[in-house]
Amino acid sequence: MKFVDLSHTFEDGMPGFRQKNDDGTHTEYTAEVYPFFTHEESREKYEGKSAFEVTEMRFQTSMGTYLDSPYHRHPEGRDISDLDIGELVLPGTVVDARGLAGNEELTVDALPQESALAGTAVLFNFGWDEHWGTEQYRSYPYISEAVIERLIDADVSLVGVDTLNADDHQNPARPAHTRLLDEEIFIVENLCNLDSLGGESFRFFAVPIKAKDTAAMPIRAFAEVDQ
Known part of the structure; x- marks a missing residue:
């Protein structure tokens, strides 16, 4: 098979719906993808022996x-x-x-x-x-x-x-x-x-x-x- x-x-900034607002403007649906903390930011928590990234997302x-x-x-x-x-x-x-x-x-x-x-x-x-x-x-x-x-x-x-x-x-x-x-x-x-x-x-x-x-x-x- x-x-x-x-x-x-x-992915971050991907296309989505577009909704028309009462004032004639538009709101774009999209996704935000970014690090909650990076490898470098986490390294000191593990005494420099390892590092991790945790990702945060916001989306409809x-x-x-x-x-x-x-x-x-x-x-x-x-x-x-x-x-x-x-x-x-x-x-x-x-x-x-x-x-x-x-x-x-x-x-x-x-x-x-x-x-x-x-x-x-x-x-x-x-x-x-x-x-x-x-x-x-x-x-x-x-x-x-x-x-x-x-x-x-x-x-x-x-x-x-x-x-x-x-x-x-x-x-x-x-x-x-x-x-x-x-x-x-x-x-x-x-x-x-x-x-x-x-x-x-x-x-x-x-x-x-x-x-x-x-x-x-x-x-x-x-x-x-x-x-």
Whole structure:
């Protein structure tokens, strides 16, 4: 077997959401990664015989490649700590959704047969990871409401995208997050390298730290590919 890394690197100053404020300015979501103390700062504590660095981080949990729990959209829903590992290690299916433009929706014609999707992680390869870190990444294709309903009818377990958001950012109703998370279908956003999985049989891993009262959390998403 082989493993395919599907996660963007989590790093200081990385790109994230951009939120418009009431005064017309924007707030950028990002991560700060820095030493809590450095090797040099710790050396004297160990009489010069050893040294360690401890890293501190500050970030919004919807950052990088991350998992949304039902609590992200629904106050009564399960949070990240309530999700079982077995719910986050799933047979995977990649849907080739490449060729769409920014702000264009994907229609149901792109989906495989419903019978093949039950209990799986359905990952949409828009090819949008190539725009990571650019302004173009913020204007992305998304899954239509018809696709959302088809995924629910097919009884999928998780939906992943290689874009900033599974929803159209211009639609305040956020149907993907509203409908999928209400059905306990988890969402992973900002995937990458899905081109590597075309035609492959694989298991998808989307396991975060066990963080309580947390709506979303970055993950090290990866695929275990059968060979």
